Amino acid sequence: MELLPQGPSERNQVVAYDDSGFLLDRPRPPYLAQDPPAEEPGEQPNIGRLVRKYWLLALIALVLGAAGGFASVVLTTPSYQARLLLEVQNTISSLRNGSANGENSDTSETTIQTQISILRSGTFLNRGADRMNQDGVGLAPPGRDLFSRLRQRIRPAIEDPIENARIGLNRARVTFDAKAVNRTHLIELTCESSNPDVAARFLNAMGAEYIDYTTRSRMESAQRTSEWLAQSIEETKAKMQEADERLRDFSMASGNIFAGQDATLDDTKLASLKGDLAKSQAEAILKRTRYELTLKYPPEALGEVLDDPVLRNYQTKINGLKEQKAALEVRFTARHEKVREVDAQLSSVEKDYQNEIHSVVTRIKNDFEAANQQQLLLNQAYNTQAQRVGSQMGKASQYSALKRDAETLHTVYQSLLMQESEAGLNASVPGTPIHIVEAATTPAVPYKPKPTINISFGCMLGLILAGAVVFLKEKMDRSIRAPGASRRLLNVPELGVIPNLANGFASNARVAIEGSSSLALNGGADESAAAMVHWQSGPSFITESFRGTLTSILRNQANGSARKTILITSPGPSEGKTTVVQNLGIALAETGRRVLVVDADFRRPHLHRKFGLPNEWGLADLLSEQIPLSDYSRDRLGVATGFPGLSVLVNGCGMENVSRLLYSPRLRDIFQTLAKQYDMILVDAPPILHVADTRIVAPHTDALILVLRSGVTDRAAAMEAYQRIQDDGLALVGTVLTDYDLSSDRRKQYYYDYGDPSRA
Numbered sequence: 001m002e003l004l005p006q007g008p009s010e011r012n013q014v015v016a017y018d019d020s021g022f023l024l025d026r027p028r029p030p031y032l033a034q035d036p037p038a039e040e041p042g043e044q045p046n047i048g049r050l051v052r053k054y055w056l057l058a059l060i061a062l063v064l065g066a067a068g069g070f071a072s073v074v075l076t077t078p079s080y081q082a083r084l085l086l087e088v089q090n091t092i093s094s095l096r097n098g099s100a101n102g103e104n105s106d107t108s109e110t111t112i113q114t115q116i117s118i119l120r121s122g123t124f125l126n127r128g129a130d131r132m133n134q135d136g137v138g139l140a141p142p143g144r145d146l147f148s149r150l151r152q153r154i155r156p157a158i159e160d161p162i163e164n165a166r167i168g169l170n171r172a173r174v175t176f177d178a179k180a181v182n183r184t185h186l187i188e189l190t191c192e193s194s195n196p197d198v199a200a201r202f203l204n205a206m207g208a209e210y211i212d213y214t215t216r217s218r219m220e221s222a223q224r225t226s227e228w229l230a231q232s233i234e235e236t237k238a239k240m241q242e243a244d245e246r247l248r249d250f251s252m253a254s255g256n257i258f259a260g261q262d263a264t265l266d267d268t269k270l271a272s273l274k275g276d277l278a279k280s281q282a283e284a285i286l287k288r289t290r291y292e293l294t295l296k297y298p299p300e301a302l303g304e305v306l307d308d309p310v311l312r313n314y315q316t317k318i319n320g321l322k323e324q325k326a327a328l329e330v331r332f333t334a335r336h337e338k339v340r341e342v343d344a345q346l347s348s349v350e351k352d353y354q355n356e357i358h359s360v361v362t363r364i365k366n367d368f369e370a371a372n373q374q375q376l377l378l379n380q381a382y383n384t385q386a387q388r389v390g391s392q393m394g395k396a397s398q399y400s401a402l403k404r405d406a407e408t409l410h411t412v413y414q415s416l417l418m419q420e421s422e423a424g425l426n427a428s429v430p431g432t433p434i435h436i437v438e439a440a441t442t443p444a445v446p447y448k449p450k451p452t453i454n455i456s457f458g459c460m461l462g463l464i465l466a467g468a469v470v471f472l473k474e475k476m477d478r479s480i481r482a483p484g485a486s487r488r489l490l491n492v493p494e495l496g497v498i499p500n501l502a503n504g505f506a507s508n509a510r511v512a513i514e515g516s517s518s519l520a521l522n523g524g525a526d527e528s529a530a531a532m533v534h535w536q537s538g539p540s541f542i543t544e545s546f547r548g549t550l551t552s553i554l555r556n557q558a559n560g561s562a563r564k565t566i567l568i569t570s571p572g573p574s575e576g577k578t579t580v581v582q583n584l585g586i587a588l589a590e591t592g593r594r595v596l597v598v599d600a601d602f603r604r605p606h607l608h609r610k611f612g613l614p615n616e617w618g619l620a621d622l623l624s625e626q627i628p629l630s631d632y633s634r635d636r637l638g639v640a641t642g643f644p645g646l647s648v649l650v651n652g653c654g655m656e657n658v659s660r661l662l663y664s665p666r667l668r669d670i671f672q673t674l675a676k677q678y679d680m681i682l683v684d685a686p687p688i689l690h691v692a693d694t695r696i697v698a699p700h701t702d703a704l705i706l707v708l709r710s711g712v713t714d715r716a717a718a719m720e721a722y723q724r725i726q727d728d729g730l731a732l733v734g735t736v737l738t739d740y741d742l743s744s745d746r747r748k749q750y751y752y753d754y755g756d757p758s759r760a
Helices: 047-075 091-097 105-120 122-133 146-154 161-175 196-253 265-296 309-331 337-392 394-428 451-476 485-490 507-521 527-537 540-555 577-590 619-624 658-662 666-677 693-700 715-727 746-754
Strands: 080-088 177-180 186-193 434-438 494-499 565-569 595-599 646-649 680-684 703-709 732-740
Touching: 047 146, 047 451, 080 105, 080 196, 105 122, 105 177, 105 186, 105 196, 105 309, 122 161, 122 196, 161 186, 161 196, 186 196, 196 394, 196 434, 265 337, 265 394, 309 337, 337 394, 485 715, 485 732, 494 540, 540 577, 540 732, 565 577, 565 666, 565 693, 577 595, 577 646, 577 680, 577 703, 577 732, 595 666, 619 658, 619 666, 658 693, 666 680, 666 693, 703 715, 715 732
Parallel strands: 494 732, 565 680, 565 703, 595 646, 595 680, 703 732
Antiparallel strands: 080 186, 080 434, 177 186
16 A cells, blocks of 8 residues: 655545555545536636737738738829918008007907918819919829839829829819918918829919919009099098188178177087087098998998907807818718708808898998988087077178188098098008918928838738737637636546647757657657657656646545546547557556556557557457457567556557447457456547447446547537536546646746756
8 A cells, every 4th residue: 555645635634545556435526517617717818829829820911911001002192292381460450559469369360260261262272273274284203112113003194294283283172271370370271182293383372372362452442442532532622622712702802800809609609519510520421431331342341340349259150160060061961960050050140240240331321320410410500500690790600601611621631631641551561461481392202192101000900800810719719728627617627737849848858759759750670669768758847747647547546446447538539638548558657557558449549659569450359359368368468568567459450340349248358357467457549529439438447537638629529528428427537638838827837847857
């Protein structure tokens, strides 16, 4: 009897085993299968494993993304962007307020928004296009870079200068935009075109045309005002001279009797009325001038309209609503609720704006009529007072009337001269001068496409798509990956975890394995020692993993029963069961036991290759022959290998009558005979879900081990295999996880690396 090392949960217990390594009198709780969990708890995505597994997909996606970005650059017509800066100054407001900073922020913002609206109008776009067409535009110079040469080969450029300029101009008109630079008096004009020369010339033409338009409008307005003032001054001057002559003639005819005469109360009142009448006449003339301007010119050109803060506020609201409508029309149709709501608001504000203009014009008209009425009343009052004074002094009244007319005309004449001087000053300085701060220059490189951005975006998109494919594939992957998953899934012990060789450990040992494999494949003299070389020269963390698995198997023998014959199978093919049988057999032989490894895979026998043995005679022959089993010699029931205490019973099957062999009554006798000659027997059986062979052989064995491969064995397949084992009443010792990637588990890396002499 021997004592084996105890696990962490068994430190206070003594576990006893017999000489064959079976557990004595140790009860075990029954295991029941559980529903597969949605996700394995604690399992984190292993980036290294994903990179190694999907690096080719990522590389292909990266190349395709870069190719797509490259193709987008080649197939896209290059677009050149030009830029021009205009400065807007409100000089008239500055001069009227008597300072350089006379305009307020609202006036400045309204002025700039007005200029932007005019620049964006179709009228000015047509004027700018007509102005640019006056000068010929040449062809755009062909690019010398790789993309331009490829683009020229795929889609040759248009050689007709007129057609080329027309296409470029249409593009420039469509993409033209004017926007204010924040907190400045600057307006930025931009446009894009397929011809860089067209883009620059179109902006320069727009700037020049707008400057000419502003200057021309200002000059025409000043000229009309000057002409009207000159005509009024000449008429007033002639009337003033006539009034002076009449007053002088009357005074001379009267013998100058009115010079220095004391004025009576009526005379004083008459003089006061005369002064009021003169002021009223001057105000009536000014208001008449304003009223006649409203009849000749649009209301928007009046100073009262331009300087009215209420109208400026309405203009700001109208511009804001137009911009909001333009933004909504990009996303919605004209019948959309939001567009209709903005249209309603815009219509209401424009109606209020027109009503306010009408109110201003009406106020000007009312002021004019009030002034006329006031003048009429003053005339009546004056005439009444004059008659009263005339009753006393007829000649004095006549003299006063003549003098009053002359003085009134003098006052009106002086007022007109002041207005003419102000009009001349305003005409000398533009009302809203426009200056080109930075003229548009011909862009040297295209604004878009940009090769670096397009190719980078293509690469990024390719990697994102590859990541999405990997994510979906990993999400749909229902395979068992990490240690402990089978324990949670099937509620059975996990006997061991066998790592793979792709973990970066023990490179020298791996070279030794490759060398021995080449030797075995070449069929040399040492072919029979291939398994020995694998075991002795392979990485120590591999051999230690099998030794640990063997320890778990021996410690999990239940109720002291002698489970000498253990069948090892897997849910599907290529899950490592034959490798597990081979190495567990070697590990068992190291303990001093007599071990037999039986190849019961009648479909695809492999054990003879693992140990470099011929497959000429084996288990199939034992089943088919009628010779009593007691007549066979020991070496016929197991061929010795290079390992002391380890023998192999190959299959020897030629695929004839497999069903007849499996249902042979000699199968049970064979296993009973072998159990008497060996301490422990490991049976390599085919996958349990693919053929019925395992379910036929398993009842003749004592227990069963299920091999699962990390990342290959599906959870549903593992559950189905477990269910079949339970349905057949077979004793399942536990599971073994093979081909596990240690790079995702630092603790296991350390454990297996600790026992590797090459890592010392």
